Amino acid sequence: MDIHALKRQGMTISEIARRTGHDRKTVRRYLNGDRVPGVRKRAEPDPFDAFVDYVTARLNEDPHLWVVTLLDELEPLGYAGSYQSLTRQIRLRGLRPACTACAHVTQRPNAIIEHPPGEETQFDWLELPDAPTGWGFPTKRAYLLVGSLAHSGVWRGVLSPSMDVPHLLAAMTTLLALLGGVTRVWRFDRMATVLNPVTRDLTPMFAGFAKHHGVQPVVCRPRSGNRKGVVEKNNHTAAQRWWRALPDGLTLEQAQASVDAFARRQDERPRRTETGNTTAKAMFAAERLRPLPPVVFPVVVAEERTATRQALIDWRGNRYSVPPELAAAKVVVQQRLGADTIDIATTSGTVVARHRVVEPGLGVTIRDTGHVAALEAIAMASAPPGRPHRRKERIPPGPAALRAAQVLTGTGQPVSTVISLAAYEQAAKNRNTLR
Structure with a gap:
């Protein structure tokens, strides 16, 4: 900046060099734009220059390509740098393009969805890894079915060992009892236990379950998960604030009581409305929930x-x-x-x-x-005959063991076997006679 300012004042390159203490060739390069302040020219060529074309082509083909996957492809081609060097080169050179196909997901205009009281309940499964072995689940995963009232945001969760249709209906039955009633609409994502992926119709058992409760099931359109953002946010809260800090040694029933208590504490969180600040618990009082059926759905x-x-x-x-x-x-x-x-x-x-x-x-x-x-x-x-042996019982060597020990030490006479050869001799004589 000083060199350009002095040049604008009419000084010559020699005068600028004397005043700044730089060589005249250096001053001329800065004035011509051949050099940029703060950027030093490498003494040797950058080894990454040979891979720029490949990295640029791959990231243009797949803007979401993981850098570690790209590193696996570059190593056979001769790249000897580390993962950190590769990410730095991609970032500094701006090689990763913006994905236009996905830009509309985050950059599209979003409308505020109104949820009248008692209108909608949103359901979603939350997968919980590393479940305690004492719970008796068939795998190391547990599943939490979260149901959220779209108007107030009040939610409850039910632990389950599986996500199949019977466990879904059983968890929903318990969850609806925890919420205290049913709304007019149930909203789900496109889970196979609710919507047949081939026919795009409700599964027969779930359709009967919804009819039993007198509600209308609604399935979100593809790539429109933000339509049930209330339960998605509650899933994130349950995973990061409850499951992440759940202590070891709890039984399944204790863990269920723990998630119930955590969800009730969440009812006190503040909510902002057009009429002012309130809480989820206060908004839940205005929910117009219909009573549950007197008979449980047979599953x-x-x-x-x-x-x-x-x-x-x-x-x-x-x-x-x-x-x-x-x-x-x-x-x-x-x-x-x-x-x-x-x-x-x-x-x-x-x-x-x-x-x-x-x-x-x-x-x-x-x-x-x-x-x-x-x-x-x-x-x-099935018990063996006789009394069992005690751990500290004295059992000295018996007669058979003593005889074997005498043979080994040479203090006893080994048993020998004598074979008579008379029969072989008689057989040999008869053979000679026949000749």
Whole structure:
């Protein structure tokens, strides 16, 4: 800036060089624009120059291409730089173009969607990785069905081991009871348990469930997930503020009580309306929710369990007995919504036990008297004869071991076997006679 200012004052290059202490050739390069202040010319060529064309072409083809994927493609071509160097070169050179196909998602105009009280409930699954093994889920994932009232933003969640249709309907039944009623519309994304991906019609069981509650299910259009932004934001809150800090050692019932308490605390969060500031709890008081049906929708929830060696299975925080023949075997537990009994069947579908369920999470054991008697009979019949050995019992070497030790030490006479050759001799004589 000083060199250009001095030049505008009419000074010559020699006078500017003497005043600034720079060489005349340096001053001339700055005045001609050959050099830029703060940017030094590399003493050697930049090795990344050879890869600029390839990187530019790949990012033009796929603007969302991961840099680590690009690094995997460049290494066989001779690129020896690191991941950090590659990201720096792409950023400084501006090689990644803006994706015009995706620009409308974030840059398009958004309208504020009005949600009258009692109009809409939004549902969505939240996948929770690394579920505790003590919950008895078939995989290491748990699922939280979140239901949010679109007007007030009040939400509740129900933990589930699966996202299939029976578990969806069972979780929705519990969730609607937590919310205290139903709205006119239920909104979902395009999940296969609600909408058949081939026919684009509601699945038969879910259609019957919606008809049972007298509501209208609505499925969002493709790439229009922001239409149910209320439940999406609540999912994000539940994942980052509840699941992320959930302590270890909780049972499934304790975790469900924890998410219930967390959701109720969220009812106190402030909300801004046209009439002023309020809370979600105050807006929930204005929700016009219709009462739940007097009868629960008939759906059977089935889950696979592995019986213990004591012929017991875990179900909702309690243990129930099975026939002793199924100890350590896989069984299927079935419960109808609203029923106070469970059926335990084999994997082929044969029901082998039925128990009256108790309150979940009590940790009690329910045994059938017939199962107890049969288990004791089998255990006694399979017990080995005689008394078992004690851990510190003295058992010195016996006669057989002492005889073997004498043979090894040479203090005893080894047993030898004598083979008579008379029969072989007689056979040889008869052979010579025949000749």
